[in-house]
Amino acid sequence: MPLALSVVIIAKNEQGRIKDCLESVYGWADDIVVLDDESTDNTRAIAAGFTDKIFIRHMELEGKHRNFGASKVKNDWIILLDCDERLTDDLKKEIADAVKEGDPKIAAYWAPQINYIGDVPLNHGGWSNPHIRLYNKNYVKWSEADFDVIHPGLKFTQGYRGGNLKAKTIHYSFRNVENFIAKINRYSTLEATKWYLDGRKMPLGKAMWRAWDRFFRRFIAKKGYKDGYYGFVAAVLSGFHEFAAYSKYREMKEKGYYINDLKAKV
DSSP: OOEEEEEEEEESSOTTTHHHHHHTTBTTEEEEEEEEOOOSSSHHHHHTTTOSOEEEOOOSSHHHHHHHHHTTOSSSEEEEEETTEEEOHHHHHHHHHHHHHSOTTEEEEEEOEEEEETTEEEOSTTTTOOEEEEEETTTEEEOOOTTOSSSOOEEEOTTOEEEEOOSOEEEEEESSHHHHHHHHHHHHHHHHHHHHHTTOOOOHHHHHHHHHHHHHIIIIITOGGGGHHHHHHHHHHHHHHHHHHHHHHHHHHHHOTTHHHHHHHO
C-alpha cells in the first residue's frame, strides 16, 4: 500500500528526465503533484501517465512556487524533488520511518546527495552536502521575500526544528560540462540579483576571496582531487561561479543590467 506522503516535482522542459524521477516515487507515495513552469516540450504529457495533478504555473519566486505546490497536496508530509533527482530505496525506507516514527518536534529533514557530471559521481569536494528533502507543510513555510530569487529560506513554526537523514538522494545535476557552465551562468545571475535586492555589500576583494576559497575548499580541503579530472573541473567552475556572480552584481549596480529583464519575467 502506498505511503500517505505527497511528492511535489518542479519541472520545466524536462521530457528527457521527468519519467525516471516519477518512476522513483510512483506506487510508493500516494500523492504526486507536478508544477510545470510553462514547458514547451512533452513534459506534461509524460507526467500525465503518472498523475492527474499537474499545474501549469510560471515560477516567479521559488519560495512562492514551492508554497503553491504545498497548497495542492493532500498529505501533511511533502517530498520536494527536481526532475534530475531520484530517491533510492534506502532513502525511501528512512523517509517512511521518519514520517511514521520520527520525533514529533522535527518538521523537516535534510538528506545528503550524490551529484553527477554526466555519469561521473562527485563523491568528494563537498558536493554531498545535505539538502532539504522532506517537510511538514503545517509547520514549515518557504520564504517569499523579493530577494529570495535563489535558495529560498525556511520558516519554522516556533518549537519545531529540522533533522537529518543518512541515505543519499541521487542527483544528476550536470548532464555534461557544457550543462554545468550553462547552470553557472543562470545561477550566478540569480545570486547576483539576490545580493543586489537585499542590499548586500560585495567589494571586489571579498568576491575574489570567495572565488578562491570556493575552489580551495572543493578541491583541497574537501578532497575533490580524489574525483580526478572531473573533481578539478567541478572545483574550478564552482569558484568561477563566485566571480561570475560578482561581475553581474557590479553590472547591476553600475549599468542596471539584468534587473529590468528580471522584472519583465515576473
